[in-house]
Amino acid sequence: MTALPTSRAVAVIGSGAMGSGIAQVAAAAGYTVKLFDTRPEAVAKAIAGVIGMFNKLVEKERMSAADAAAAGARLQAAVTLADVADAGLVVEAIVENLDAKRALFTELETIVGDDCILATNTSSISVTAIGAPLRLPQRLAGMHFFNPVPLMALVEVVSGLATDAAVAATVFDTAAVWGKSPVHAKSTPGFIVNRVARPFYAEGWRLLNEQAADAATIDAVLREAGGFRMGPFELMDLIGHDVNFSVTQSVFQAYFNDPRFTPSVQQLELVNAGFLGRKSGRGCYPYGEGAAVPQPRCEMTQPRPAQVNFEVEPGTHGPVTEALAARLRERGIDVPLRHAPEGHASGEAPAFHCNGAAVYLTDGRTATARARDNQHADTVLFDLALDFATAKRIAVACADQCDPAAFNAVVGLFQAAGFTVTRLDDVPGLAVMRTVAMLANEAADAVHQGVCSAQAADIAMQKGVNYPRGPLAWADAVGVDHVVTVLHNLAQGYGEDRYRVSPLLRRHHASGVPIHA
Incomplete structure (x- = not known):
């Protein structure tokens, strides 16, 4: 000492x-x-x-x-x-x-x-x-x-x-x-926290810009599924949009306009209007006496589906889907395990099936693209949660070609498991998954570039901005291979360098060794 x-x-x-x-x-x-x-x-x-x-x-x-x-x-x-x-x-x-x-x-x-x-x-x-x-x-x-x-x-x-x-x-x-x-x-610009935290805000703005949902709904999903203390929009309202935008712009310029740190035009509009958040009485939300509090969207109650099963391929029985299956079983929902038939499209398991719908954890593709790829119109995706045993809310999206009855069966399944179900428009990576993947990606780049250690990156984000789990520990929990797949599919879907995969994540993906080995 x-x-x-x-x-x-x-x-x-x-x-x-x-x-x-x-x-x-x-x-x-x-x-x-x-x-x-x-x-x-x-x-x-x-x-x-x-x-x-x-x-x-x-x-x-x-x-x-x-x-x-x-x-x-x-x-x-x-x-x-x-x-x-x-x-x-x-x-x-x-x-x-x-x-x-x-x-x-x-x-x-x-x-x-x-x-x-x-x-x-x-x-x-x-x-x-x-x-x-x-x-x-x-x-x-x-x-x-x-x-x-x-x-x-x-x-x-x-x-x-x-x-x-x-x-x-x-x-x-x-x-x-x-x-x-x-x-x-x-x-280096932003040190650890102000650099690694940028995707938490940036992905929120992109979701809002693409009309995945309104700010209150996105915030609710990040809180009640992702386990974050506050969603991105309520947090920016607390910080002040002038301050938050200035930090984002500073990091963006310091990294020579790297697209990963691109500021939001929507946030600039708020700043230009003087809608700075709580301190000005208006930001993403209205404040002050009598201000209406926007409520997050949720799906209407649907009946519990008659038939559910859980399909896996050898080596694909991942921790996230198994955690969800465990919650379903604890709620008295029989989820028999079956193996994918021979000739099944590689990578399209594990999956839940109920009343004709195929239900997958998002992998960074849209549900519509995944339905096309697996030739199954009734495809529904669910988002990541910090802890499927305790999460209050789950976000889902369905393919454009999905039958409404099949989608409602999935809603009924998750409601029977005790979730409030929120439907997002069919955006790639949904909300929690793409946010966590990008946070892990930025933290991995910071480690790869010698800014800090993996342990320091996780401590900084938990102790500095109260994240429920360090981004790199979260990548290990989800599976680095799945995080890499999500980022790759986001990059393919958007055609942007913003979602390029960190060399450190690629290295751990190739070795199969967890980041915190």
């Missing part, structure tokens, strides 16, 4: 929400904290606010009165930058502007000792670029906290080209001592 010793002071520059949050966790961990801002009154207000937070923790019995008093006493106001001269670590949390950060760190170098570590809380600016003018750029690292700092566990420890490995290790271990879940990352 190479954490900064508690005998060394921590300086925090900037007393806004991020700076005061960083000061709170450092003081609670036993460090003397010197808080500086160009506005002395802001520092006094921030310190009072942090002490107030300690007192609230005491009221909730999450902190003792003695510990709260000691932590509050460790907070000090720095009147000038010269007051932080003895700091062992300085964390910058000022305006997100390259020139401002460079100017601050250049001045700090004339004040602090050469053994003092400099850390920037930047969420989007290159750590390499910030450190370039410094006399000792090797002592600068990114220490990217997430808001609200006291509640969010993740800290991205970001190394620029000049960052010394020992410095990054000390920042990492110090964050751990502060009760955080740190991960190492290389200084």
Whole structure:
């Protein structure tokens, strides 16, 4: 463990929400904290606010009165930058502007000792670029906290080209001592979270643009089937569309207009209209007193089908379809297992069959294309769920040539299993599957390009944006082979480089070795 010793002071520059949050966790961990801002009154207000937070923790019995008093006493106001001269670590949390950060760190170098570590809380600016003018750029690292700092566990420890490995290790271990879940990352656009999270929003916009469903329905599917805490549209309304669009545009431009990060024209329209989300009273949803809350779509109740079976081929009895079959059986639905007949189209099992309908887990093709390929008009696809044993909702789509009675039989089957059934228009990959596949693909590329480890990618997405499962662990759970198939079919269907398969996923697909082996 190479954490900064508690005998060394921590300086925090900037007393806004991020700076005061960083000061709170450092003081609670036993460090003397010197808080500086160009506005002395802001520092006094921030310190009072942090002490107030300690007192609230005491009221909730999450902190003792003695510990709260000691932590509050460790907070000090720095009147000038010269007051932080003895700091062992300085964390910058000022305006997100390259020139401002460079100017601050250049001045700090004339004040602090050469053994003092400099850390920037930047969420989007290159750590390499910030450190370039410094006399000792090797002592600068990114220490990217997430808001609200006291509640969010993740800290991205970001190394620029000049960052010394020992410095990054000390920042990492110090964050751990502060009760955080740190991960190492290389200084690349978006680091881990702001890069890997882009498909969560982008695929939502594409689904909406292609009229797969309305925003409320897509959000419900991602929440109640995918297990995400919030759907993409309600989350963007919370973040603010101006902020979310700006981050997407920044990552897109930083990667030289890679189509994988293409911003949404629909979101730009919201920004242009001033419909920024909750803070403006309107975004994807209306807000304010009396605002109508849009309800997600669901299918009308249908009778339970008389006949159901589960067809497999050797080697195709996958974990996802078996989990669904297990739920059907637990609900008293007999699902006899049968083997596909000789000459059956390869890849068209496992499948459920009920009242003439063939029911498949989406593989990235549309139901219409799959019905054509397997020469079975009554084809219905179902979407991925985080946990088929507990999911409340399931999304389905049917081929254009599917008989309505066959589709209704499938709806009745899933309703009998306790699902709320939502029909999406026949878009490739449906909602949860294409989102998870793209998240896994982006995480795999980050690992492949040396931005982070597979473990760090999963920790970052779970701790930084509260995903229910790390994207790469999710790919292992679904099966890397199936994820690769989904991405390949999306690329074929759209004819876009946006859905190109990460070389790392291809490698694991070829070897058959899970990502987290």
